[in-house]
Amino acid sequence: MGEEIAISLKNISKSYKRYARPVDRLKEILLPGKSHAQEFWALNNINLDIPKGETLGIIGQNGSGKSTLLQIIAGTLTPTIGEVSVHGRVSALLELGSGFNPEFTGKQNVFFNGQILGLSRAEIEAKFDKIASFAEIGDFMEQPVKTYSSGMFVRLAFSVAINVNPEILIVDESLAVGDGIFVHRCMAKIRDFQDSGGTILFVSHDVGSVSRLCSKAIWINQGILVDTGQPAEVCKHYQAWVHEEVNKRTSINLDSNKNENIAANEEEIDLTKITIKESNPFTKKPYMAFYGFERFGTGRAEIEHISVLDSQGKPIQLVYPGDVLKIRITTFRHDKVRKPNVGIALLDRLRTVLSGWSTELLDKNFASYWLSKSEIGRATVDFEFIWPHLAGGNYALDIAFGDGTHENLEMLDWIQNAIVIQAAVNDLVEGVFQVSGRKIRLYEESLCTQ
Numbered sequence: 052m053g054e055e056i057a058i059s060l061k062n063i064s065k066s067y068k069r070y071a072r073p074v075d076r077l078k079e080i081l082l083p084g085k086s087h088a089q090e091f092w093a094l095n096n097i098n099l100d101i102p103k104g105e106t107l108g109i110i111g112q113n114g115s116g117k118s119t120l121l122q123i124i125a126g127t128l129t130p131t132i133g134e135v136s137v138h139g140r141v142s143a144l145l146e147l148g149s150g151f152n153p154e155f156t157g158k159q160n161v162f163f164n165g166q167i168l169g170l171s172r173a174e175i176e177a178k179f180d181k182i183a184s185f186a187e188i189g190d191f192m193e194q195p196v197k198t199y200s201s202g203m204f205v206r207l208a209f210s211v212a213i214n215v216n217p218e219i220l221i222v223d224e225s226l227a228v229g230d231g232i233f234v235h236r237c238m239a240k241i242r243d244f245q246d247s248g249g250t251i252l253f254v255s256h257d258v259g260s261v262s263r264l265c266s267k268a269i270w271i272n273q274g275i276l277v278d279t280g281q282p283a284e285v286c287k288h289y290q291a292w293v294h295e296e297v298n299k300r301t302s303i304n305l306d307s308n309k310n311e312n313i314a315a316n317e318e319e320i321d322l323t324k325i326t327i328k329e330s331n332p333f334t335k336k337p338y339m340a341f342y343g344f345e346r347f348g349t350g351r352a353e354i355e356h357i358s359v360l361d362s363q364g365k366p367i368q369l370v371y372p373g374d375v376l377k378i379r380i381t382t383f384r385h386d387k388v389r390k391p392n393v394g395i396a397l398l399d400r401l402r403t404v405l406s407g408w409s410t411e412l413l414d415k416n417f418a419s420y421w422l423s424k425s426e427i428g429r430a431t432v433d434f435e436f437i438w439p440h441l442a443g444g445n446y447a448l449d450i451a452f453g454d455g456t457h458e459n460l461e462m463l464d465w466i467q468n469a470i471v472i473q474a475a476v477n478d479l480v481e482g483v484f485q486v487s488g489r490k491i492r493l494y495e496e497s498l499c500t501q
């Protein structure tokens with residue numbers, strides 16, 4: 052028997068009307084029959100089957116069509132073309148508190164929302180205390196929601212969404228508005244919901260959360276489904292593309308070296324072009340090393356070589372907590388680099404960034420004494436650090452070479468998964484890492500019985 056499908060989208064397209072000027076909208080109202088609008092396709096021919104129990108991550112830049120897609124699934128928008136079938140009760144936490152009436156009190160909104168979700172009054176009454184206690188907004192429950200802070204809004208909205216026994220839960224980044232403790236409580240609830248077989252659609256720009264939480268991911272760009280698959284893979288492709296885009300916007304002095312692979316306003320994204328670069332876009336020559344690795348950047352300077360060494364400078368295959376590691380990165384500048392900045396990021400196998408640091412972060416003056424010798428040429432940077440008490444397994448390093456500062460950086464060369472580090476442990480590590488300085492003390496009280 053095949054897997055049970057919770058949501059099926061067939062050839063879904065959605066067009067919106069767009070008016071060049073506000074007066075065009077008015078003209079259309081006053082003179083019906085003649086359209087003054089332009090047709091804008093926010094979604095284009097989306098085909099997707101989401102099995103029951105899946106946690107699907109949806110990524111894409113602003114305006115790519117994610118909310119439109121979710122609203123179609125939630126039933127608050129109808130597609131212009133195509134068929135949607137949804138099996139199960141959908142509870143959507145879309146945009147901050149949407150679906151709440153600002154004039155109603157929190158309590159009235161709980162009832163109002165519950166009814167929209169198909170619950171009877173008696174059912175909502177039975178759940179009300181649970182909803183109120185999870186939201187923890189106290190007396191504000193009796194106040195109109197227009198008086199709520201954005202954090203209170205999201206507390207109540209999430210509490211309603213999760214406590215109405217949905218079968219499909221749609222959550223977007225508005226959760227991040229909550230304070231740290233609340234976000235933890237929400238994540239615990241989301242995990243319980245996953246464990247109980249619920250289907251989740253999770254929209255986020257944070258690729259780390261998508262990799263950690265989701266069993267599958269899709270990437271939507273300009274209304275087109277450009278990638279679908281394992282979350283870590285899809286996130287990697289998306290990040291690669293984001294970097295290309297950032298470079299396109301910030302690139303300077305590159306007019307004569309435009310990479311014809313990346314046509315401006317390219318309609319469809321060809322993943323083979325953006326993820327694996329065998330030749331340097333600046334020199335047009337094969338990269339000096341790392342053929343076939345996923346890398347991106349303008350190529351005005353590149354990473355030539357990376358090695359993982361121990362404190363004595365010997366290559367190291369296996370690391371233990373407490374070992375001193377040196378990541379030796381050799382770079383080559385083909386062109387003038389104003390502020391060289393090398394960075395490394397340590398990632399787990401789900402591509403969660405565990406830690407990241409750069410030459411700029413460790414030493415503000417690093418760039419200036421680096422450049423004291425020559426404009427074009429080779430330089431080697433050693434990143435030395437102590438391997439943390441992480442659980443055993445494979446960890447990856449992304450290595451980046453940029454021109455500029457953290458806020459304004461031209462990515463010259465970024466190599467994903469440039470190095471994989473095999474980590475071992477001497478003792479059992481419960482969880483992701485072992486906290487340091489662990490001690491136990493016993494204070495026993497003796498009770499004298501006479």
Ligand SMILES: Nc1ncnc2c1ncn2[C@@H]1O[C@H](COP(=O)(O)OP(=O)(O)OP(=O)(O)O)[C@@H](O)[C@H]1O
Pocket residue numbers: 067068069091093111112113114115116117118119120
């Ligand atoms: N009611 C509307 N009328 C006209 N255009 C719209 C309407 N709603 C959305 N759009 C346009 O459709 C495109 C997709 O919007 P959508 O909100 O679905 O994107 P998104 O990926 O959710 O963006 P974000 O990450 O910023 O929330 C955008 O270009 C947006 O301007």
